[in-house]
Amino acid sequence: MIALLFRDLKLALRAGGGFGLGLAFFLIVTVMVPFSVGPQSELLARIAPGVLWLGALLACLLSLDRLLALDWEDGSLDLLATAPLPLEGTVTIKALAHWITTGLPLVLAAPVLGVLLNLPVQGFLWLLVSLLLGTPALSVIGTFGAALTVGLKRGGLLLSLLVMPLYVPTLIFGAEVARRGAEGLAVQTPLLLLAGISAASIALLPFASAAVLRVNLR
């Protein structure tokens, strides 16, 4: 399992792996927002938590079609499926690698972009916490979507259509934590619900992803 994780990380980090693409996309989306809504710092401060969450979500979505497609194309997914490691474990590791290469950099970059959007000072901590808790759910749900569409040519757009509705609860609670944090309100309830969604997704969705992958590899 650990070897697989390091292999995925190495592939993502080396040239052509697309590491940093999600991060750059996050940066560009956030930078485009003031151009579209105007530079008033008050308005930006109000929408900053939501924009940052949406940007992170889209950046995550963007990197999903590479998650399994490359391994599918060169056949290593078939090898992984016949390996002694259960497929559930494989997809969990894939999701983890995706989170480390996409989710974690997004979490770390978010406060910097928060400065650009004039996020209130008390909001930074909760933005970090909410993204830290929420992005694993995004990766795991995304892995399920990637597994569904792995066998399809031009599956990218369909992948977005399938995954977006699944992201709704995570986005609602995550952005709510960030918003309440920025406004200095109590964050406990949405925070717990967000953590619950992440925990349940991590625990249950790999089974669905593995089942779907088995069908696709049949």
Place this chain on the structure above:
Amino acid sequence: MSIWEYANPKKFLATTERVMPTLWISSAALISVGLVWGFFFTPDDYRQGSTVKIIFLHVPSALMAINAWFMMLVTSLVWVIRRHHVSALAARAAAPVGVVMTLIALVTGAIWGQPMWGTWWAWDPRLTSFLVLFLFYLGYIALWEAIDNPDTAADLTSILCLVGSVFAVLSRYAVNFWNQGLHQGASLSLDKEENVADVFSNPLYVCMAGFVLLFIALVFYRTGTEIRARRIKALIARERLEA
């Protein structure tokens, strides 16, 4: 005699063809009686005027929008567990009907909301969760269309339906948390003190029954079409093999 007999496409087609005329006629009769009764023989509401009468389309379609997804969930489970092709095809057949019902509910709701709430659309929990349901339907249908192999498509869409159901329910309660609503609460419950007045609810029940029958008839009809389409495909394949 068990329900699993209808997993045989031949038996399914024979039986549905026998009951379908009855279904069509009774649903048409119920809907027209309900709508005429509702539109012309109920008083205007003292506050809402005659706009209240859109309820006779709005509520039944919303009811069927949710129940269609529920039916797809059940038939998907049957496919995953017992692998009856008719079941998978029924789920496929129900999805476009469900998406149309969702759209009717959304559009009639907007038409009703404009004079009553002063807005076509509000990010109210019920409205939002219906929009999310609409997106789920779209994704489900798109996945069916995208995959060539029918068995793979049936497997993938059923798992999507199972996972999607969980997330749809989750979204339903998440949006409650996210925004307070303009939409009224449930007002046709058996255990509530205050419900819609009988003058309105009686024709409404008739319409709802009509929509249920209409949905069943449409699903039978469309499932029959799917079964025949698959037969034609098999016949063509056989002919090619012989030629």
